[in-house]
Amino acid sequence: MPHRALARAVTALVALLATVLGVVLVPGTAQAATVNYVALGDSYSSGVGAGPYDLSTCLRSEKSYAPLWAAANAVTSFRFPACGGAVTADVINSQVNSLSTSTTLVTVTIGGNDAGFADVITSCRFGSTTGCVNAVNESKSFATSTLPGRLDATYAAIRNRAPNARLVVLGYPRLFETNYCGLLAMSTYKRTILNEAADLLATIIADRARAAGATFADARPFFAGHGVCAADPWIRDVSGVIEAYHPNAAGYRYGYLPALNAVLG
Incomplete structure (x- = not known):
């Protein structure tokens, strides 16, 4: 023919x-491809710091990166069980119940609360330099010895419930700039060792995410120059007990959302 x-x-x-x-x-x-998106994790996913919040105790905000991404991409379905204060056990025992074989995309931030994020920050912000150093070192020890196993179990639980989904694990930003920013600010030394601890946490999370076949989205480059003590901070200082040291609305929109977009294309 x-x-x-x-x-x-x-x-x-x-x-x-x-x-x-x-x-x-x-x-x-x-x-258009079907996108069934579920956003898991802790306060850095639920949107603590951005406000306003839903009526749950999880402090979920529509200004967090997850609902922003869902709205911008017209997803087929979106579920948002991320909850302020969550640890790995919360994801494994309850949040994964929002997943199914039809889930196509999962994002998660988790591990910071397991490593004692809130206690370390409190020790460094209001305590002595020695107390800060001890708290940081204890957290780093936990992060290197115990946290990897907890992360592995969490990612495995997600895979088990959503075997067809792409899993994106987002890291945490460095919280501080180290320039001088007033007599009442945390010392440069404290801010420096806290940033170093954030780098260690990012390294561990990235390693375990990749071992699980997940994609790691590093938030640090996107928040660079916008930490506490910056001229245009995207991280809250001690302006609120619950919201302290969390991204503000700009941090979720201009820090976390671009970090997610960078790996999803």
């Missing part, structure tokens, strides 16, 4: 199949 006749025959066959299947094929276009 001549090439042109063969091409016409193939085109006619495709058109017939499209009619039978009820699908309209337009050259140069494709049907």
Whole structure:
């Protein structure tokens, strides 16, 4: 059969199949993929710091990166069980119940509360330098010895409930700039060792995420220059007990959201 006749025959066959299947094929276009998105994790996913919050005790905000991404990408479905204060056990024991075999995308921030984030920050902000150093060292010891196993179990639980989903693990930002920012600010030394602890935590989370076949989204480059003590901070200082040292609305929109977009394309 001549090439042109063969091409016409193939085109006619495709058109017939499209009619039978009820699908309209337009050259140069494709049907939008189904995206069933579930956002798991702790306060850095629920949106603590951004406000306003829902009526639950989880402090979920529509200004967090997860609902922002869901709205921008017109997802098929979106579930948001992320909860302020969550640890790995909360994800494993309850949050994964929002997953299913139809889930196609999962994001999560987790591990900071397991490593004692709140206690370390409190020790450093209001305690002595020695107390801060001890708290940081204790947290780093936990992060290197115990946290990896907890992360492995968490990612495995997610995989078990959502075997067809892409898993994106987002890290935590460095919280501080180390320039001078007033007599009442935390010392430069304290801020420096807290940032070093954040780097260690990011390294551990990234390693375990990759071992689980997940994608790691590093938030640190996107928050660089916008930590506490910056001219334009995206991290809250001690402006609120619950919201302290969490991203503000700009941090979720201009820090976390671009970090997620960078790995999802």
